[in-house]
């Protein structure tokens with residue numbers, strides 16, 4: 001079998017690379033300079049799949065990924081992974097913490113190390129990089145204007161930096177959710193512990209418009225694991241919604257909720273049904289099993305035929 005080629009948020013040494021190595025240890029790796037570049041590599045068929053960060057337990061959704069999935073040529077999530085992340089302060093050998101004035105890192109890392117930065121480096125400027133490894137690489141360049149990077153300890157090793165401080169995250173139990181994305185195709189088989197992701201755009205703005213969308217899930221007994229509003233770009237107050245729901249679209253209650261959502265929305269983009277990394281199965285409410293949906297459909301057919 002030909003080796004699968006996986007694009008990811010690079011360069012070498014990102015947390016995303018760590019996630020990719022766990023998800024697909026045998027794949028060929030294609031580091032990309034941004035989430036957009038990784039997803040576009042899949043769209044252009046230069047890669048079979050991409051691994052990108054989606055969500056963090058401290059910060060919520062990673063906006064760049066959410067927006068990339070919502071617009072452009074559709075892509076489909078086929079797998080997810082939860083990865084605990086630990087941050088280190090990385091600098092060129094010989095650097096003392098007292099001399100660090102300019103720090104570079106990924107925005108998600110900055111937010112997760114906010115307390116450390118306020119306490120230990122209150123006067124340092126923090127500059128955003130495309131990834132934590134891009135930041136480490138930048139600090140390693142001769143004549144770099146940056147004194148330190150925040151990233152994985154392994155990125156420090158890779159780019160010849162030392163760990164000035166380790167485990168500097170505000171919480172030690174922070175987890176990041178990474179996804180593997182392909183071009184639309186056959187769905188992963190249902191496992192009984194699945195997640196379905198989608199985005200929905202409002203048909204018309206009215207009181208209770210979001211409640212109407214949520215009701216589609218609620219009346220079918222579907223628990224949501226994430227909901228996020230993102231601006232459409234059309235002006236202040238114009239939003240669309242990301243939903244992660246428990247279950248697989250092949251299950252009746254999830255399918256019915258999605259058709260209901262389709263009826264009341266301007267557009268629904270299906271982003272995939274795939275196994276949950278935590279393996280948790282939903283509690284299925286009475287009256288929402290596949291058997292009960294099938295019985296109800298048969299009953300309706302009988303009364304319509306008058307039999």
Ligand SMILES: O=C(O)C(=O)Cc1ccccc1
Nearest residue numbers: 014015016106108109131132
């Ligand atoms: O920049 C990285 O290394 C990434 O993979 C993105 C990221 C940044 C901070 C926390 C989790 C993921």
